[in-house]
Amino acid sequence: MFDxxxxxxxxxxxxxxxxxxxAVFGEVEGGAIKVTSTGNxxxxAIEIDEEFYKQADREELEELLLTAVxxxxxxxxxxxxxxMQAATKDMLGGLGGMFGG
Structure with a gap:
């Protein structure tokens, strides 16, 4: 069981x-703001389109950045x-014998 x-x-x-x-992504406004994250x-990374940045006001930028994140x-x-589901399925298949199955 310890094993x-x-x-x-x-x-x-x-x-x-x-x-x-x-890598996973969140983007808004057709890619005007793009946030990259790991699966963890x-x-x-955070990318903001330069043209969008020039035109956006602070409140809009903050709101859209929050949405992208x-x-x-x-x-x-x-x-x-x-x-996790895939690993659990594999693990439970291996644990079946542990419970007399």
Whole structure:
């Protein structure tokens, strides 16, 4: 049983590493603002179109930036959930014998 738990911890570490290599995006106004995040919800880039930046007022820019960040984080949540579901399915298949199945 201890081996199975160690394997599960190792799998969780692998998922975290994999999520660090996955890029997700949130964008608004047709790409005027684009936020990039890892699958682990670390924001890695924010891009604001120069022409949009010149025309936008501060309040609009802040609101749209917030929306783009939240979209990127929502994408990261989806990717993370998908990775965890796949790993859990694999792990439960391997744990079946542990419970007399």
């Amino acid at each position: 199975k738990l160690m394997a599960a911890q190792g799998m969780a570490a692998e998922i975290k590493k994999r999520l660090d290599t996955i 919800k670390a924001i890695t 939240n979209k990127a984080l929502a994408q990261a949540d989806q990717v993370s959930a998908t990775e």
